[in-house]
Amino acid sequence: xxxxxxxxxxxxxxxxxxxxxxxxxxxxxxxxxxxxxxxxxxxxxxxxxxxxxxxxxxxxxxxxxxxxxxxxxxxxxxxxxxxxxxxxxxxxxxxxxxxxxxxxxxxxxxxxxxxxxxxxxxxxxxxxxxxxxxxxxxxxxxxxxxxxxxxxxxxxxxxxxxxxxxxxxxxxxxxxxxxxxxxxxxxxxxxxxxxxxxxxxxxxxxxxxxxxxxxxxxxxxxxxxxxxxxxxxxxxxxxxxxxxxxxxxxxxxxxxx
Numbered sequence: 001x002x003x004x005x006x007x008x009x010x011x012x013x014x015x016x017x018x019x020x021x022x023x024x025x026x027x028x029x030x031x032x033x034x035x036x037x038x039x040x041x042x043x044x045x046x047x048x049x050x051x052x053x054x055x056x057x058x059x060x061x062x063x064x065x066x067x068x069x070x071x072x073x074x075x076x077x078x079x080x081x082x083x084x085x086x087x088x089x090x091x092x093x094x095x096x097x098x099x100x101x102x103x104x105x106x107x108x109x110x111x112x113x114x115x116x117x118x119x120x121x122x123x124x125x126x127x128x129x130x131x132x133x134x135x136x137x138x139x140x141x142x143x144x145x146x147x148x149x150x151x152x153x154x155x156x157x158x159x160x161x162x163x164x165x166x167x168x169x170x171x172x173x174x175x176x177x178x179x180x181x182x183x184x185x186x187x188x189x190x191x192x193x194x195x196x197x198x199x200x201x202x203x204x205x206x207x208x209x210x211x212x213x214x215x216x217x218x219x220x221x222x223x224x225x226x227x228x229x230x231x232x233x234x235x236x237x238x239x240x241x242x243x244x245x246x247x248x249x250x251x252x253x254x255x256x257x
Contacts, residue, residue: 003103003104003106004103004106004107004108004109004110005109005110006099006100006102006103006106006109006110006111006112007109007110007111007112008095008096008099008112008114009111009112009113009114009121010092010113010114010115011113011114011115011119011121012090012114012115012116016116019090019116043071043134043231044071044075045229046133046134046164046229046231046236047071047072047074047075047133048075049164049227049229049238050072050075050131050133050162050164050238051072051075051076051079051080051131053162053226053227053238053240054129054131054160054162054240055129055160056076056079056080056083056128056129056131057080057128058080058081058082058083059080059081059082059083059084059108060080060083060084060128060129061083061084061086061122061126061127061128061129062076062080062083062084062085062086062127062128062129062130062131063085063086063087063088063122063127063129063130063131063154064076064085064086064087064088064130064131064132065088065117065120065130065131065132065135065147066088066089066117066132066133066134066135066136066138066139067087067088067089067094067095067098067112067135068089068091068094068098068135069094069097069098069101070087070094070095070097070098070099070101070112071101071133072131072132072133073085073087073098073101073102073110074101074102074105076131077102077105077106077107077110078105081107082107082108083107083108084108084109084110085102085106085108085110085111086110086111086112086113086121086122086127087110087111087112087113088112088113088115088117088120088121089112089113089114089115090114090115090116091114092114095112095113095114098112099112116143117135117139117143117144117146117147117150118143118146118147118150119146119150120147120150120151120153120154122154123154124153124154125153125154125155125156125157125159126154126156127154127155127156127159128155128156128159128160129159129160129161129162130151130154130155130159130160130161130162131161131162131163132161132162132163132164132165133163133164133165134164134165134166134236135165136163136165136202136206136211137165137166137168137201137202137203137205137206138201138202139202140202141202141205144202144205144214145214145217145218148214148215148217148218148220149218149219151215151218151220151243152218152219152220152243155220155242155243156243157243157244157245157246158242158243158244158245159242159243160240160241160242161215161220161240161241161242162238162239162240163211163215163238163239163240164236164237164238164239165203165206165211165236165237165239166203166206166231166234166235166236166237167203167206167207167228167234167235167236167237168203168204168205168206168207168210169207169208169235206237209225211223211225211237211239212224212225212239212241215239215241216241219243219244220241220242220243220244221241221242221243221244222240222241222242223239223240223241224239224240224241225237225238225239226238226239226240
């Protein structure tokens with residue numbers, strides 16, 4: 001029986017061709033080493049735990065934001081057969097590396113889309129789950145706010161978003177109030193595989209419940225930090241929220257419940 005297809009699509013518009021992004025290894029030419037470094041740093045446990053917290057079920061529709069080379073997507077497919085998976089990432093080379101890994105695991109069609117977090121490539125109210133692992137700190141605050149509103153748009157009523165990202169405590173001055181919140185300033189990164197002293201990340205935005213506030217402001221509900229885990233000498237926080245089930249609650253989407 002033939003394997004399901006893995007489609008590679010390009011959703012970058014002409015006015016977005018100069019849109020900057022930070023690759024998973026800070027520099028694009030290092031990306032061939034990403035999976036090697038991820039295995040060495042034992043990131044598999046984070047991918048497994050993210051999918052466990054998400055509670056993805058067989059046959060559901062799942063969007064992986066910042067999917068990179070497909071490691072979180074592979075774990076989704078291992079855990080829940082028949083999942084209809086869509087992956088989004090701005091790095092086309094990473095998506096091409098993801099495709100064969102996902103094809104080996106898929107039992108339903110997979111779509112990989114080159115594009116940006118401020119415009120998710122799926123219809124209104126179409127996703128049971130949105131997941132993201134170690135991607136949010138790559139995104140400036142203004143773009144994160146657009147992403148949060150997009151999450152509210154694409155989730156089905158009752159659908160869940162599960163985000164795993166660096167807690168940002170050290171970048172914000174180890175909990176000194178809300179330092180860095182709302183500024184959108186870049187801050188030195190030294191966490192994710194390959195991020196060195198010259199890389200520029202936005203993990204300070206996550207400090208002091210920043211991810212929870214971001215999701216709540218977009219109209220999602222029950223936003224909470226499920227747990228923390230140590231990773232790469234820092235702390236990763238797993239945050240979950242859901243789209244309200246009641247159509248009477250306005251989450252700013254254009255579709256109908």
